[in-house]
Amino acid sequence: MSATIPAQFTGQAALKKQDPKNFDLHETKYTPRAFTEEDVIIKIDACGVCGTDLHVMTCGWGEHDQFPAITGHEIVGHVVRAGKNSTHAVGDRVGVGAQGASCGECVNCKNHEEPYCIKGWVGTYQGPTGDAVQPYTQGGYADYYQGPGHFAVKIPDGIPSEVAAPLLCAGVTVYAPLSYYGAKAGKKVGIIGIGGLGHLGVQFAKALGAEVYAISHSDRKRADAATLGATGFINTHDGAEKVLAEHAASFDMILSTSDQDDMPLNDLYLPLLKARGQFISVGLPNDGLPRMGWSLLGKTVTGSLIGSPKEIEDMFKLAVESNIRPWIETRPMSEATQTVNDMYAGKAKFRYVLVN
Numbered sequence: 514m515s516a517t518i519p520a521q522f523t524g525q526a527a528l529k530k531q532d533p534k535n536f537d538l539h540e541t542k543y544t545p546r547a548f549t550e551e552d553v554i555i556k557i558d559a560c561g562v563c564g565t566d567l568h569v570m571t572c573g574w575g576e577h578d579q580f581p582a583i584t585g586h587e588i589v590g591h592v593v594r595a596g597k598n599s600t601h602a603v604g605d606r607v608g609v610g611a612q613g614a615s616c617g618e619c620v621n622c623k624n625h626e627e628p629y630c631i632k633g634w635v636g637t638y639q640g641p642t643g644d645a646v647q648p649y650t651q652g653g654y655a656d657y658y659q660g661p662g663h664f665a666v667k668i669p670d671g672i673p674s675e676v677a678a679p680l681l682c683a684g685v686t687v688y689a690p691l692s693y694y695g696a697k698a699g700k701k702v703g704i705i706g707i708g709g710l711g712h713l714g715v716q717f718a719k720a721l722g723a724e725v726y727a728i729s730h731s732d733r734k735r736a737d738a739a740t741l742g743a744t745g746f747i748n749t750h751d752g753a754e755k756v757l758a759e760h761a762a763s764f765d766m767i768l769s770t771s772d773q774d775d776m777p778l779n780d781l782y783l784p785l786l787k788a789r790g791q792f793i794s795v796g797l798p799n800d801g802l803p804r805m806g807w808s809l810l811g812k813t814v815t816g817s818l819i820g821s822p823k824e825i826e827d828m829f830k831l832a833v834e835s836n837i838r839p840w841i842e843t844r845p846m847s848e849a850t851q852t853v854n855d856m857y858a859g860k861a862k863f864r865y866v867l868v869n
């Protein structure tokens with residue numbers, strides 16, 4: 514079997530820090546780090562395009578020199594080589610999300626909270642490998658991916674690979690906090706931002722039984738929100754006074770997928786919550802959340818980072834049961850450059866998926 518696996522993998526790489534107005538990726542070969550018995554090698558069928566990919570290629574979260582950079586962490590494909598300790602078999606269809614490895618030993622890893630590993634968080638791309646030949650991980654805009662089998666989750670039959678892909682990062686990022694913090698029947702849940710994450714947030718909150726409101730800054734997504742299953746729609750452009758007149762202190766939970774600076778947390782989002790209500794951010798503005806004062810009293814403000822392999826499995830179960838489907842547009846892997854430029858331009862509705 515391994516005879517068919519090339520010694521070098523081929524990906525669509527950013528060769529240097531990218532200009533966001535003109536992403537330019539190039540087909541590039543790299544040698545993966547040494548294979549271990551914990552690893553799997555996946556022949557990639559599909560890989561979603563996530564906002565994080567663009568941030569990393571443009572050094573949006575800080576300068577780095579890990580180029581060439583092959584991004585992509587919504588990877589679905591078939592196992593073509595399985596280490597003895599990987600729990601997977603050749604032929605299994607699996608997916609890998611944003612986290613490629615963790616220490617496996619810290620308190621959080623032991624509690625199935627791998628996203629909060631305190632000793633050895635490794636991104637699916639750009640993460641340290643400790644290997645001299647390939648010192649950092651490379652992602653899924655490629656033909657193959659290699660990583661620990663623990664972070665490769667079985668994809669249920671019945672979900673095509675390109676549809677499953679966006680669930681691995683965008684999907685679990687919203688599913689995990691909605692599920693953990695108790696979105697369910699009898700709860701009124703708001704989802705801020707109807708894009709790659711938010712359009713899945715509406716679907717998952719509804720599938721969990723909640724009454725869902727889409728919260729957006731214009732009416733542009735109103736019809737989509739209804740199609741996705743939202744009961745109501747709040748246009749924040751109407752102004753806090755008007756929105757609060759109707760909805761003040763009525764929400765149990767608000768999940769924000771927005772990374773907008775100066776978000777109206779004190780004037781609008783916290784006053785929308787009932788006492789003991791929760792505001793959960795899964796996107797983080799560059800400047801962080803606004804300072805909070807009196808508005809915080811009686812409210813919980815928290816953040817959430819992707820989801821563990823266990824949560825990804827649970828999410829897929831619910832996605833199958835409730836027929837949750839990301840809205841996607843597929844593009845050939847070779848068109849990664851155009852796809853990333855279109856993503857940056859905000860043309861995705863709501864997720865691009867690169868397919869081999």
Ligand SMILES: [Zn+2]
Nearest residue numbers: 563565611682
């Ligand atoms: Zn992502």
Ligand SMILES: [Zn+2]
Nearest residue numbers: 616619622630
């Ligand atoms: Zn750990």
